[in-house]
Amino acid sequence: MGWLHKMNAYFKEQLSLKNLLKVLLILLILYFLSLTSNVWMSWLTTLRLILTPFLVGFVIAYVVHPFIEFLQKKGVSRKIAIPLVCLGMLMLLIGILMMVVPMVYDKTTELINSMISGLNWLYQQYVEINENVPNILVAGIFQQITTLLNDTKSWLPNFSAILPQLISKVLSFLTNAVFAFIISVYVLFDFEKIRKTIFSLARTIDKELPIYLSAVNAEISGYLHSMLMLMAIKFIEYSLLYMLIGHKSAVTIALLTSIGLIVPYFGATIANFIGILTSLTLPLPNVLLLIGGICVLSMVDAYIIAPIVHSRSSQVPPLWTLLCVFAGGMLLGPLGIMISIPVFMSLRVIVNLVRFRNERYDPLPTEEE
Structure with missing residues (x-):
């Protein structure tokens, strides 16, 4: 029961009128914030919509900048390296979309047709077993499922009902994407100047703040370097796997799988789903081999x-990863999911650095104490 005495002593030590007033003041502030949530939440939403393209542009520039430095070390001028890398990145993205979207669309239609054929075959077997006297309830269920699948198939090529909303969302996305891309180009041209300005402002706020910024930069750079290596390894693995089963778009699916690492958990899962979906027209042993290969490679990776x-410093425990991904998605949507792990690593390295500096510089207790 010693822990009860320790807890009781702790509360007696901390429980004072001053501390109670602090707690009450915090609770009062939270209460007023909840009452005015409709006002400041709308302001935050507007501010988020305004700042998101700038944040995306800065993130793109930060990720792409090492490639610019690499080309500069090879003797390529910065004015040439930046347009070259940006154009290559843009062409790669457009190429992937042009190859993947039609392929998934066609394979989805084929999958629905195969499901309808399979249901019809099962129903015929059922009718033969019951000597051409099927149960009305079972026949109705099969008919409803077949009708639902046929309706889904007829809906796929017909976008007329959702065309206005689709065009609006696509235009909004393209506008933000183009704006973020232009911002990233400007940031890349002035990257060193922006970096010096950030460190200068940090130094005016606190002399030790640039130390934390340098630590965060080193941590994120190491994470991005490891991520690029993993993307290359995953591309090679899945290219060989899809070629082994005879997939016609092996390289495209493998590239999509490797890029999916940008979005923790969800990206690779969606890429694997697309890979399995587009392979269902292959023989059954090939599909089973693909599913088994994906399970094995996922465990190995x-x-x-x-x-x-x-x-060791860039590893994030799975539970923390899931928490960060969920929180990032709730706060900022897809962008929050992508930056959730780097943000967590930044906060972690700051906390560790503060703790290390306190442990290092705080005076040790003397024997008398």
Whole structure:
């Protein structure tokens, strides 16, 4: 029961009128914030919509900048390297979309047709077993499922009902994407100047703040380097796997799988789903081999390759990863999911640095104390 005495002593020590007033003041502030949530939440939403393209542009520039530095070391002028890298990145993205979207659309139609054929075959077998006297309820269920699948198939090529909303969303997305891309180009041209300005402002706020910024930059740079290595490894793995089963778009699916690492958990899952969906027209042994290969490669990547590629400091526990992804998605949507892990790593390295500096510089207790 010693812990009860310790807890009681702790509360007696901390429980004072001053501390109670602080708690009450915090609770009062939270109460007023909840009452005015409709006002400031709308302001925050508007501010988020305004700042998102700038944040995306800065993130793109930060990720692309190492490639610019690499080309500069090879003797390529910065004025040439930036348009070259940006154009290559843009062409790669457009190429992937042009190859993946029609392929998924066609395979989805084929999948629905195969499901309808399979249901019809099952129903015929059922009718033969019951000597051409099927149960009315079972016949109705089969008919409803077949009608639902046929309606889905007829809906796929018909976008007339949702065309206005679709055009509006696509135009909004393209506008923000183009704006973010232009911002990233400007940031890349003035990257060193922006970096010096940030460190100068940080130094005016606190002399030790640039130390934390440097630590965060080193941590994120290491994470991005490891991520690029994992993307290359995953591209090679899945290219060989899809070629082994005879997939016609092996390279495209493998590239999509490797890029899916940008979005933790969800990206790779969606890419694997697309890979399995587009392989359902292959023979059954090939599909089973693909599913088994994806399971094996996922385990190997998660428990063998990733720990080797990532440094010990850049590893994030799975539960923290899920929490960060969920919180990032709730706050900022897809962008929040993508930056959730780097943000967590930044906060972690700051906390560790503060703790290390306190442990290092705080005076040790003397024997008398």
